[in-house]
Amino acid sequence: MRTKESLSPNYRSIVHVLLDIRYIVQPSDGRQNGQVNADYSMLVMTGGTGTIIMDGSEFHLERGRCFIVKPGTAFITVSEAKRGLSYYQFLFKIWDLHRTDECEQINGSQFFYEGEISCRPFSQCIEIVEAIYRNRHTKEELEAFYNHVRFQELLRFLFQQNRSDQSSLLKRQAVENSIEHIQQHYQMPWTVEQLADLADVARWHYTRIFKEITGQIPLDYLNGVRIDRASQLLLTTDDRLFDIAQHVGFNNEYYFNRRFKQKLGITPGQYRRHHRNHTRVFAPFLEDFVVALGITPVVQCSHSKWGKQDYLGLHHVPVIDLAADDVDTLSRYKPDFIMLDKGMDKWMSYDQLGMLAPTYHINHPEEDWRMTLQRTAELLGKSGMVQEIITQYEQKAHAAKQALMRSVRGQTVAFLRISALGISLYSGPDHGYTGPVLYKDLGLAPHPLVGELTKNIRKIVLEGEWLERLDADHLFITFDKRHSITEGEERKILQSQSWLELPAVMNGFVYEVDFLTWMNYGILSHGKKIDDVMKVLA
Structure with a gap:
Protein backbone atom coordinates (compact mmCIF):
# COMPACT_ATOMS: atom_id res chain seq x y z
CA MET A 1 0.00 0.00 0.00
CA ARG A 2 1.25 3.46 -0.87
CA THR A 3 1.17 5.96 1.96
CA LYS A 4 1.30 9.71 1.98
CA GLU A 5 4.99 9.55 2.91
CA SER A 6 5.76 7.52 -0.23
CA LEU A 7 4.70 10.31 -2.55
CA SER A 8 7.50 11.91 -4.55
CA PRO A 9 8.89 15.06 -2.87
CA ASN A 10 8.46 16.81 -6.23
CA TYR A 11 4.73 16.09 -6.30
CA ARG A 12 2.69 19.31 -6.29
CA SER A 13 -1.05 19.69 -5.84
CA ILE A 14 -1.73 22.96 -7.64
CA VAL A 15 -5.30 24.24 -7.67
CA HIS A 16 -6.61 27.21 -9.65
CA VAL A 17 -9.56 28.85 -7.90
CA LEU A 18 -11.94 31.20 -9.73
CA LEU A 19 -12.81 34.25 -7.64
CA ASP A 20 -14.79 36.45 -10.03
CA ILE A 21 -15.61 37.09 -13.68
CA ARG A 22 -16.65 40.47 -15.06
CA TYR A 23 -17.71 41.73 -18.49
CA ILE A 24 -16.29 45.19 -19.18
CA VAL A 25 -17.44 47.52 -21.95
CA GLN A 26 -15.12 50.49 -22.42
CA PRO A 27 -16.40 53.41 -24.56
CA SER A 28 -14.44 54.80 -27.49
CA ASP A 29 -11.39 56.80 -26.42
CA GLY A 30 -11.95 55.28 -22.98
CA ARG A 31 -9.30 54.46 -20.41
CA GLN A 32 -9.68 51.91 -17.65
CA ASN A 33 -7.87 53.27 -14.63
CA GLY A 34 -4.72 51.44 -13.64
CA GLN A 35 -5.34 48.23 -11.72
CA VAL A 36 -3.04 46.36 -9.38
CA ASN A 37 -4.74 43.12 -8.37
CA ALA A 38 -3.65 40.89 -5.52
CA ASP A 39 -4.70 37.91 -7.61
CA TYR A 40 -4.14 36.62 -11.12
CA SER A 41 -6.13 38.43 -13.80
CA MET A 42 -7.02 37.05 -17.22
CA LEU A 43 -8.50 39.23 -19.97
CA VAL A 44 -10.37 37.67 -22.91
CA MET A 45 -11.05 40.25 -25.62
CA THR A 46 -14.46 40.13 -27.37
CA GLY A 47 -14.72 43.35 -29.39
CA GLY A 48 -13.27 46.68 -30.39
CA THR A 49 -9.59 47.61 -30.54
CA GLY A 50 -7.18 49.23 -28.14
CA THR A 51 -4.04 48.77 -26.09
CA ILE A 52 -3.10 47.21 -22.77
CA ILE A 53 -0.14 48.67 -20.92
CA ILE A 68 -2.51 36.99 -18.22
CA VAL A 69 -1.56 39.58 -15.59
CA LYS A 70 0.31 38.28 -12.55
CA PRO A 71 -0.51 39.46 -8.99
CA GLY A 72 0.90 42.88 -8.19
CA THR A 73 1.32 43.91 -11.84
CA ALA A 74 -0.13 47.30 -12.78
CA PHE A 75 -2.06 47.45 -16.06
CA ILE A 76 -4.19 49.95 -18.00
CA THR A 77 -6.51 49.32 -20.95
CA VAL A 78 -7.07 52.06 -23.52
CA SER A 79 -9.70 51.83 -26.29
CA GLU A 80 -9.29 53.38 -29.72
CA ALA A 81 -11.47 56.15 -31.12
CA LYS A 82 -14.87 55.12 -32.56
CA ARG A 83 -14.34 51.46 -31.68
CA GLY A 84 -14.66 51.03 -27.95
CA LEU A 85 -13.43 47.91 -26.22
CA SER A 86 -15.12 44.93 -24.59
CA TYR A 87 -13.65 42.00 -22.71
CA TYR A 88 -14.15 39.44 -19.96
CA GLN A 89 -11.91 39.69 -16.91
CA PHE A 90 -11.27 36.66 -14.68
CA LEU A 91 -9.77 36.94 -11.20
CA PHE A 92 -8.31 33.74 -9.77
CA LYS A 93 -5.76 32.37 -7.29
CA ILE A 94 -3.24 29.58 -7.64
CA TRP A 95 -2.89 27.43 -4.52
CA ASP A 96 -0.31 24.78 -3.67
CA LEU A 97 -2.11 22.34 -1.38
CA HIS A 98 0.93 20.14 -0.74
CA ARG A 99 3.50 22.62 0.51
CA THR A 100 2.06 23.10 3.99
CA ASP A 101 -0.76 21.80 6.14
CA GLU A 102 -2.69 24.92 5.11
CA CYS A 103 -3.29 26.07 1.54
CA GLU A 104 -0.61 28.46 0.37
CA GLN A 105 -0.96 30.85 -2.56
CA ILE A 106 1.92 30.84 -5.03
CA ASN A 107 2.98 33.43 -7.57
CA GLY A 108 4.23 31.02 -10.17
CA SER A 109 2.99 28.28 -12.43
CA GLN A 110 4.72 26.11 -14.98
CA PHE A 111 1.91 26.87 -17.45
CA PHE A 112 1.44 30.63 -17.41
CA TYR A 113 3.70 33.50 -18.21
CA GLU A 114 2.87 37.19 -18.15
CA GLY A 115 1.47 38.82 -21.26
CA GLU A 116 -0.39 37.44 -24.26
CA ILE A 117 -1.28 33.76 -24.44
CA SER A 118 -2.75 31.75 -27.30
CA CYS A 119 -6.49 30.96 -27.13
CA ARG A 120 -7.12 29.41 -30.54
CA PRO A 121 -9.55 28.36 -31.80
CA PHE A 122 -11.20 31.37 -30.20
CA SER A 123 -14.70 29.99 -30.85
CA GLN A 124 -13.92 27.14 -28.44
CA CYS A 125 -12.45 29.50 -25.85
CA ILE A 126 -15.30 32.03 -25.90
CA GLU A 127 -17.93 29.29 -25.67
CA ILE A 128 -16.54 28.20 -22.29
CA VAL A 129 -16.02 31.80 -21.13
CA GLU A 130 -19.62 32.78 -21.89
CA ALA A 131 -20.96 29.67 -20.16
CA ILE A 132 -19.02 30.62 -17.01
CA TYR A 133 -20.30 34.19 -17.18
CA ARG A 134 -23.93 33.15 -17.67
CA ASN A 135 -23.85 30.97 -14.57
CA ARG A 136 -21.71 33.16 -12.31
CA HIS A 137 -24.61 34.13 -9.99
CA THR A 138 -26.26 30.74 -9.70
CA LYS A 139 -27.49 29.83 -6.24
CA GLU A 140 -27.71 26.12 -6.99
CA GLU A 141 -24.80 24.32 -5.37
CA LEU A 142 -24.42 21.75 -8.14
CA GLU A 143 -24.51 24.39 -10.90
CA ALA A 144 -21.93 26.47 -8.97
CA PHE A 145 -19.71 23.37 -8.87
CA TYR A 146 -20.20 22.91 -12.62
CA ASN A 147 -19.08 26.50 -13.15
CA HIS A 148 -15.80 25.82 -11.37
CA VAL A 149 -15.43 22.72 -13.54
CA ARG A 150 -15.94 24.92 -16.61
CA PHE A 151 -13.16 27.19 -15.35
CA GLN A 152 -10.84 24.18 -15.05
CA GLU A 153 -11.83 23.19 -18.62
CA LEU A 154 -10.93 26.69 -19.79
CA LEU A 155 -7.53 26.53 -18.08
CA ARG A 156 -6.89 23.05 -19.50
CA PHE A 157 -7.64 24.41 -22.97
CA LEU A 158 -5.24 27.32 -22.41
CA PHE A 159 -2.55 25.12 -20.84
CA GLN A 160 -2.54 22.89 -23.90
CA GLN A 161 -2.13 25.92 -26.15
CA ASN A 162 0.65 27.55 -24.13
CA ARG A 163 2.81 24.90 -22.47
CA SER A 164 5.48 25.13 -25.16
CA ASP A 165 9.06 25.56 -24.08
CA GLN A 166 11.00 28.76 -24.62
CA SER A 167 12.32 27.55 -27.96
CA SER A 168 8.77 27.08 -29.29
CA LEU A 169 7.78 30.51 -28.02
CA LEU A 170 10.70 32.04 -29.88
CA LYS A 171 9.70 30.16 -33.05
CA ARG A 172 6.15 31.44 -32.77
CA GLN A 173 7.39 35.00 -32.31
CA ALA A 174 9.63 34.60 -35.36
CA VAL A 175 6.68 33.42 -37.47
CA GLU A 176 4.55 36.34 -36.20
CA ASN A 177 7.34 38.71 -37.24
CA SER A 178 7.39 37.15 -40.70
CA ILE A 179 3.62 37.66 -41.00
CA GLU A 180 4.11 41.37 -40.27
CA HIS A 181 6.87 41.38 -42.91
CA ILE A 182 4.44 39.86 -45.44
CA GLN A 183 1.91 42.60 -44.73
CA GLN A 184 4.54 45.25 -45.48
CA HIS A 185 6.26 43.54 -48.44
CA TYR A 186 3.45 41.56 -50.09
CA GLN A 187 4.63 42.61 -53.60
CA MET A 188 7.72 40.41 -53.39
CA PRO A 189 7.65 36.95 -55.07
CA TRP A 190 7.71 34.98 -51.84
CA THR A 191 7.96 31.20 -51.59
CA VAL A 192 7.30 29.22 -48.42
CA GLU A 193 11.00 28.31 -48.27
CA GLN A 194 11.99 31.99 -48.34
CA LEU A 195 9.50 32.87 -45.60
CA ALA A 196 10.69 29.97 -43.44
CA ASP A 197 14.30 31.06 -43.97
CA LEU A 198 13.35 34.61 -43.02
CA ALA A 199 11.96 33.31 -39.71
CA ASP A 200 14.83 30.82 -39.32
CA VAL A 201 12.29 28.05 -38.72
CA ALA A 202 12.17 24.69 -40.49
CA ARG A 203 9.59 24.75 -43.28
CA TRP A 204 7.23 22.15 -41.83
CA HIS A 205 7.34 23.87 -38.42
CA TYR A 206 6.83 27.23 -40.11
CA THR A 207 3.73 26.15 -42.03
CA ARG A 208 2.17 24.51 -38.95
CA ILE A 209 2.78 27.54 -36.70
CA PHE A 210 1.66 29.92 -39.47
CA LYS A 211 -1.67 28.10 -39.82
CA GLU A 212 -2.17 28.08 -36.03
CA ILE A 213 -1.79 31.86 -36.00
CA THR A 214 -3.72 32.83 -39.14
CA GLY A 215 -5.91 29.81 -39.93
CA GLN A 216 -4.33 29.70 -43.42
CA ILE A 217 -1.25 28.27 -45.09
CA PRO A 218 1.38 30.93 -45.96
CA LEU A 219 0.73 31.41 -49.68
CA LEU A 241 -6.14 45.48 -64.08
CA PHE A 242 -2.78 44.27 -65.44
CA ASP A 243 -0.94 47.09 -63.64
CA ILE A 244 -2.79 46.47 -60.35
CA ALA A 245 -2.03 42.76 -60.55
CA GLN A 246 1.67 43.50 -61.12
CA HIS A 247 1.77 46.08 -58.34
CA VAL A 248 0.38 43.78 -55.64
CA GLY A 249 2.60 40.85 -56.57
CA PHE A 250 0.69 38.78 -59.16
CA ASN A 251 2.82 38.35 -62.29
CA ASN A 252 -0.10 36.91 -64.24
CA GLU A 253 -3.37 38.81 -64.80
CA TYR A 254 -5.30 35.58 -65.42
CA TYR A 255 -4.11 34.13 -62.11
CA PHE A 256 -4.98 37.44 -60.38
CA ASN A 257 -8.51 37.29 -61.81
CA ARG A 258 -8.94 33.67 -60.74
CA ARG A 259 -7.74 34.22 -57.17
CA PHE A 260 -9.78 37.43 -56.83
CA LYS A 261 -12.98 35.71 -57.92
CA GLN A 262 -12.19 32.71 -55.73
CA LYS A 263 -12.13 34.95 -52.65
CA LEU A 264 -14.84 37.51 -53.44
CA GLY A 265 -17.08 35.67 -55.89
CA ILE A 266 -16.82 38.28 -58.65
CA THR A 267 -14.07 39.39 -61.04
CA PRO A 268 -11.92 42.49 -60.39
CA GLY A 269 -13.70 44.33 -63.22
CA GLN A 270 -17.13 43.57 -61.79
CA TYR A 271 -15.93 44.60 -58.32
CA ARG A 272 -14.75 47.97 -59.62
CA ARG A 273 -17.98 48.65 -61.53
CA HIS A 274 -20.16 47.66 -58.58
CA HIS A 275 -18.43 49.75 -55.97
CA ARG A 276 -17.38 52.84 -57.85
CA ASN A 277 -20.93 53.43 -59.05
CA HIS A 278 -24.06 53.22 -56.95
CA THR A 279 -24.48 49.47 -57.04
CA ARG A 280 -27.99 48.21 -57.63
CA VAL A 281 -28.09 45.18 -55.33
CA PHE A 282 -30.73 42.47 -55.12
CA ALA A 283 -30.20 40.32 -52.01
CA PRO A 284 -33.36 38.32 -51.21
CA PHE A 285 -33.71 37.79 -47.45
CA LEU A 286 -30.16 39.08 -47.00
CA GLU A 287 -31.30 42.69 -47.07
CA ASP A 288 -30.66 42.94 -43.33
CA PHE A 289 -26.89 42.73 -43.83
CA VAL A 290 -26.93 45.05 -46.85
CA VAL A 291 -28.87 47.74 -44.99
CA ALA A 292 -26.64 47.36 -41.91
CA LEU A 293 -23.72 48.34 -44.17
CA GLY A 294 -25.50 51.50 -45.30
CA ILE A 295 -26.63 50.27 -48.73
CA THR A 296 -30.22 50.37 -49.98
CA PRO A 297 -31.17 47.42 -52.21
CA VAL A 298 -32.69 48.22 -55.59
CA VAL A 299 -35.66 45.98 -54.79
CA GLN A 300 -36.73 44.12 -51.64
CA CYS A 301 -38.21 40.65 -51.50
CA SER A 302 -41.57 39.74 -50.05
CA HIS A 303 -43.71 36.63 -49.60
CA SER A 304 -47.46 36.53 -50.04
CA HIS A 316 -39.79 53.53 -50.49
CA VAL A 317 -38.07 50.49 -52.06
CA PRO A 318 -40.05 48.48 -54.67
CA VAL A 319 -41.20 45.00 -53.66
CA ILE A 320 -40.98 41.73 -55.54
CA ASP A 321 -43.15 38.83 -54.33
CA LEU A 322 -41.11 35.64 -54.45
CA ALA A 323 -44.26 33.51 -54.45
CA ALA A 324 -45.83 35.31 -57.43
CA ASP A 325 -43.17 37.18 -59.46
CA ASP A 326 -40.42 35.75 -61.65
CA VAL A 327 -37.05 36.73 -63.10
CA ASP A 328 -38.71 38.78 -65.84
CA THR A 329 -40.33 40.93 -63.17
CA LEU A 330 -36.97 41.34 -61.42
CA SER A 331 -35.29 42.35 -64.68
CA ARG A 332 -37.36 45.57 -64.76
CA TYR A 333 -35.33 46.86 -61.80
CA LYS A 334 -32.01 46.22 -63.62
CA PRO A 335 -29.91 44.88 -60.72
CA ASP A 336 -26.14 45.16 -61.17
CA PHE A 337 -25.36 42.51 -58.61
CA ILE A 338 -27.29 39.63 -57.02
CA MET A 339 -26.49 38.03 -53.66
CA LEU A 340 -28.17 34.72 -52.90
CA ASP A 341 -28.52 32.51 -49.85
CA LYS A 342 -29.17 28.79 -50.22
CA GLY A 343 -32.71 27.76 -51.10
CA MET A 344 -33.49 30.63 -53.46
CA ASP A 345 -34.03 28.17 -56.33
CA LYS A 346 -37.41 27.34 -54.79
CA TRP A 347 -38.63 30.60 -56.30
CA MET A 348 -36.24 31.65 -59.08
CA SER A 349 -33.86 29.69 -61.29
CA TYR A 350 -30.18 30.23 -60.48
CA ASP A 351 -29.34 29.98 -64.19
CA GLN A 352 -31.83 32.70 -65.11
CA LEU A 353 -30.61 34.97 -62.30
CA GLY A 354 -27.02 34.46 -63.44
CA MET A 355 -27.97 35.62 -66.95
CA LEU A 356 -29.62 38.73 -65.52
CA ALA A 357 -26.64 40.01 -63.49
CA PRO A 358 -23.40 38.74 -61.84
CA THR A 359 -24.62 36.44 -59.09
CA TYR A 360 -22.81 35.47 -55.89
CA HIS A 361 -23.94 32.55 -53.73
CA ILE A 362 -23.00 33.67 -50.24
CA ASN A 363 -22.20 30.99 -47.69
CA HIS A 364 -24.49 32.12 -44.87
CA PRO A 365 -23.58 30.17 -41.70
CA GLU A 366 -26.82 31.44 -40.14
CA GLU A 367 -26.15 31.50 -36.38
CA ASP A 368 -22.73 32.98 -37.13
CA TRP A 369 -24.17 36.26 -38.39
CA ARG A 370 -20.80 37.98 -37.86
CA MET A 371 -19.27 35.87 -40.61
CA THR A 372 -22.15 36.64 -42.98
CA LEU A 373 -21.79 40.35 -42.25
CA GLN A 374 -18.05 40.15 -42.97
CA ARG A 375 -18.58 38.31 -46.27
CA THR A 376 -21.30 40.72 -47.36
CA ALA A 377 -19.03 43.66 -46.51
CA GLU A 378 -16.18 42.19 -48.56
CA LEU A 379 -18.46 41.88 -51.58
CA LEU A 380 -19.78 45.42 -51.22
CA GLY A 381 -16.49 47.12 -50.37
CA LYS A 382 -17.51 47.92 -46.79
CA SER A 383 -15.11 45.80 -44.73
CA GLY A 384 -13.99 48.80 -42.71
CA MET A 385 -17.44 49.12 -41.13
CA VAL A 386 -17.79 45.58 -39.80
CA GLN A 387 -16.01 45.76 -36.45
CA GLU A 388 -17.75 48.98 -35.42
CA ILE A 389 -21.17 47.49 -36.28
CA ILE A 390 -20.41 44.34 -34.26
CA THR A 391 -19.09 46.33 -31.30
CA GLN A 392 -22.20 48.52 -31.20
CA TYR A 393 -24.41 45.42 -31.17
CA GLU A 394 -22.38 43.76 -28.40
CA GLN A 395 -22.49 46.88 -26.26
CA LYS A 396 -26.26 47.14 -26.74
CA ALA A 397 -26.72 43.47 -25.86
CA HIS A 398 -24.53 43.75 -22.76
CA ALA A 399 -26.40 46.81 -21.46
CA ALA A 420 -51.86 25.77 -38.60
CA LEU A 421 -49.67 22.65 -38.29
CA GLY A 422 -48.92 23.14 -34.61
CA ILE A 423 -46.64 24.87 -32.10
CA SER A 424 -42.86 24.76 -32.50
CA LEU A 425 -40.55 25.33 -29.54
CA TYR A 426 -37.26 27.00 -30.51
CA SER A 427 -33.85 25.87 -29.30
CA GLY A 428 -31.36 27.10 -26.70
CA PRO A 429 -28.38 29.47 -26.84
CA ASP A 430 -26.53 27.82 -29.74
CA HIS A 431 -29.20 27.19 -32.37
CA GLY A 432 -32.04 28.84 -34.24
CA TYR A 433 -33.22 32.36 -34.93
CA THR A 434 -33.98 33.23 -31.31
CA GLY A 435 -31.90 31.20 -28.85
CA PRO A 436 -28.53 32.92 -29.42
CA VAL A 437 -30.16 36.29 -28.71
CA LEU A 438 -32.49 35.36 -25.84
CA TYR A 439 -30.26 32.98 -23.94
CA LYS A 440 -26.71 33.90 -24.94
CA ASP A 441 -26.66 37.62 -25.74
CA LEU A 442 -29.32 38.60 -23.19
CA GLY A 443 -28.60 35.87 -20.64
CA LEU A 444 -32.26 34.94 -20.12
CA ALA A 445 -32.98 31.55 -18.56
CA PRO A 446 -34.55 29.04 -21.00
CA HIS A 447 -37.39 26.92 -19.71
CA PRO A 448 -36.10 23.37 -18.94
CA LEU A 449 -38.06 21.94 -21.87
CA VAL A 450 -35.91 23.99 -24.24
CA GLY A 451 -32.80 22.04 -23.31
CA GLU A 452 -34.61 18.77 -22.80
CA LEU A 453 -36.36 18.64 -26.17
CA THR A 454 -34.38 20.68 -28.66
CA LYS A 455 -30.76 19.87 -27.75
CA ASN A 456 -28.87 20.16 -31.07
CA ILE A 457 -31.84 20.93 -33.32
CA ARG A 458 -33.31 24.34 -34.01
CA LYS A 459 -36.95 23.65 -33.16
CA ILE A 460 -39.37 20.86 -32.29
CA VAL A 461 -43.15 20.56 -32.49
CA LEU A 462 -44.79 20.56 -29.05
CA GLU A 463 -47.52 18.00 -28.79
CA GLY A 464 -49.89 16.90 -26.05
CA GLU A 465 -48.25 16.66 -22.64
CA TRP A 466 -45.19 18.67 -23.73
CA LEU A 467 -47.29 21.76 -24.24
CA GLU A 468 -48.95 21.22 -20.86
CA ARG A 469 -45.51 21.08 -19.22
CA LEU A 470 -44.46 24.44 -20.68
CA ASP A 471 -44.85 26.42 -17.46
CA ALA A 472 -42.40 29.16 -18.48
CA ASP A 473 -42.81 32.53 -16.78
CA HIS A 474 -42.70 34.38 -20.12
CA LEU A 475 -43.58 33.32 -23.66
CA PHE A 476 -42.63 35.10 -26.86
CA ILE A 477 -44.75 33.94 -29.82
CA THR A 478 -45.05 34.61 -33.52
CA PHE A 479 -47.51 33.35 -36.14
CA ASP A 480 -46.57 31.60 -39.38
CA LYS A 481 -49.42 31.98 -41.90
CA ARG A 482 -47.75 29.91 -44.61
CA HIS A 483 -49.81 26.76 -43.94
CA SER A 484 -53.10 28.50 -43.22
CA ILE A 485 -55.96 27.88 -45.64
CA THR A 486 -58.36 30.35 -44.05
CA GLU A 487 -57.59 33.73 -42.51
CA GLY A 488 -56.52 33.40 -38.89
CA GLU A 489 -56.41 29.59 -38.90
CA GLN A 497 -57.86 24.60 -23.06
CA SER A 498 -54.25 23.44 -22.87
CA TRP A 499 -53.10 26.84 -24.10
CA LEU A 500 -55.38 28.85 -21.84
CA GLU A 501 -54.12 26.98 -18.77
CA LEU A 502 -50.46 27.79 -19.34
CA PRO A 503 -49.10 29.97 -16.47
CA ALA A 504 -47.73 32.65 -18.83
CA VAL A 505 -51.15 32.89 -20.54
CA MET A 506 -53.07 33.13 -17.27
CA ASN A 520 -34.19 36.11 -39.23
CA TYR A 521 -30.45 35.84 -38.52
CA GLY A 522 -29.55 39.43 -39.47
CA ILE A 523 -27.79 41.83 -37.11
CA LEU A 524 -30.56 44.42 -37.45
CA SER A 525 -33.22 41.81 -36.69
CA HIS A 526 -31.24 40.74 -33.61
CA GLY A 527 -31.14 44.35 -32.46
CA LYS A 528 -34.93 44.59 -32.90
CA LYS A 529 -35.37 41.40 -30.86
CA ILE A 530 -33.45 43.04 -28.03
CA ASP A 531 -35.73 46.09 -28.31
CA ASP A 532 -38.84 43.88 -28.19
CA VAL A 533 -37.60 42.02 -25.12
CA MET A 534 -36.66 45.21 -23.30
CA LYS A 535 -40.11 46.72 -23.89
CA VAL A 536 -41.85 43.94 -21.98
CA LEU A 537 -39.28 42.57 -19.52
CA ALA A 538 -36.97 45.41 -18.48
Missing part, protein backbone atom coordinates in the same frame (compact mmCIF):
# COMPACT_ATOMS: atom_id res chain seq x y z
CA MET A 54 1.50 46.35 -18.38
CA ASP A 55 4.49 47.69 -16.44
CA GLY A 56 5.41 49.94 -19.35
CA SER A 57 4.99 47.33 -22.12
CA GLU A 58 2.21 47.81 -24.68
CA PHE A 59 0.17 45.09 -26.39
CA HIS A 60 -2.48 45.45 -29.09
CA LEU A 61 -6.04 44.49 -28.12
CA GLU A 62 -8.67 43.06 -30.45
CA ARG A 63 -11.23 40.26 -30.48
CA GLY A 64 -9.65 36.85 -30.03
CA ARG A 65 -6.68 37.91 -27.88
CA CYS A 66 -6.09 36.77 -24.32
CA PHE A 67 -3.74 38.13 -21.63
CA ASP A 220 -3.06 31.56 -49.25
CA TYR A 221 -2.56 34.24 -46.60
CA LEU A 222 -0.13 36.13 -48.85
CA ASN A 223 -2.62 36.09 -51.73
CA GLY A 224 -5.34 37.31 -49.36
CA VAL A 225 -3.21 40.31 -48.39
CA ARG A 226 -2.55 41.03 -52.07
CA ILE A 227 -6.25 40.83 -52.97
CA ASP A 228 -7.21 43.12 -50.08
CA ARG A 229 -4.71 45.70 -51.38
CA ALA A 230 -5.93 45.19 -54.96
CA SER A 231 -9.51 45.82 -53.81
CA GLN A 232 -8.45 49.21 -52.45
CA LEU A 233 -6.64 50.11 -55.68
CA LEU A 234 -9.64 49.10 -57.79
CA LEU A 235 -11.79 51.60 -55.89
CA THR A 236 -9.30 54.45 -55.60
CA THR A 237 -7.44 54.42 -58.96
CA ASP A 238 -8.09 54.08 -62.67
CA ASP A 239 -5.11 51.77 -63.15
CA ARG A 240 -5.46 48.88 -65.58
CA LYS A 305 -47.94 34.77 -46.67
CA TRP A 306 -45.13 36.33 -44.63
CA GLY A 307 -45.06 39.87 -46.01
CA LYS A 308 -41.81 41.83 -46.19
CA GLN A 309 -39.16 42.84 -43.67
CA ASP A 310 -40.87 46.01 -42.48
CA TYR A 311 -38.42 46.42 -39.60
CA LEU A 312 -35.76 47.49 -42.15
CA GLY A 313 -37.71 50.66 -42.95
CA LEU A 314 -37.44 50.18 -46.74
CA HIS A 315 -40.88 51.68 -47.33
CA ALA A 400 -29.71 45.00 -22.01
CA LYS A 401 -28.42 41.87 -20.26
CA GLN A 402 -27.44 43.89 -17.20
CA ALA A 403 -30.91 45.45 -17.00
CA LEU A 404 -32.68 42.10 -17.46
CA MET A 405 -30.62 40.49 -14.72
CA ARG A 406 -32.22 42.90 -12.30
CA SER A 407 -35.78 42.60 -13.60
CA VAL A 408 -36.31 38.89 -14.41
CA ARG A 409 -33.71 37.06 -12.36
CA GLY A 410 -34.79 33.46 -11.78
CA GLN A 411 -37.63 33.59 -14.33
CA THR A 412 -37.75 31.36 -17.41
CA VAL A 413 -38.47 32.18 -21.04
CA ALA A 414 -39.43 30.24 -24.18
CA PHE A 415 -40.07 31.16 -27.81
CA LEU A 416 -42.87 29.59 -29.87
CA ARG A 417 -43.63 29.66 -33.60
CA ILE A 418 -47.31 28.91 -34.16
CA SER A 419 -48.84 27.75 -37.45
CA GLU A 490 -53.01 29.61 -37.19
CA ARG A 491 -54.49 31.45 -34.18
CA LYS A 492 -57.05 28.79 -33.31
CA ILE A 493 -54.59 27.19 -30.90
CA LEU A 494 -55.06 30.20 -28.62
CA GLN A 495 -58.61 28.98 -27.93
CA SER A 496 -57.61 25.51 -26.72
CA ASN A 507 -50.65 35.76 -15.93
CA GLY A 508 -50.69 37.86 -19.11
CA PHE A 509 -47.00 37.26 -19.87
CA VAL A 510 -47.34 36.25 -23.53
CA TYR A 511 -45.82 38.64 -26.06
CA GLU A 512 -46.56 38.49 -29.77
CA VAL A 513 -43.69 39.61 -32.01
CA ASP A 514 -43.30 40.24 -35.75
CA PHE A 515 -42.66 37.08 -37.77
CA LEU A 516 -39.97 38.25 -40.20
CA THR A 517 -38.18 40.27 -37.53
CA TRP A 518 -37.74 37.24 -35.30
CA MET A 519 -37.40 34.55 -37.98
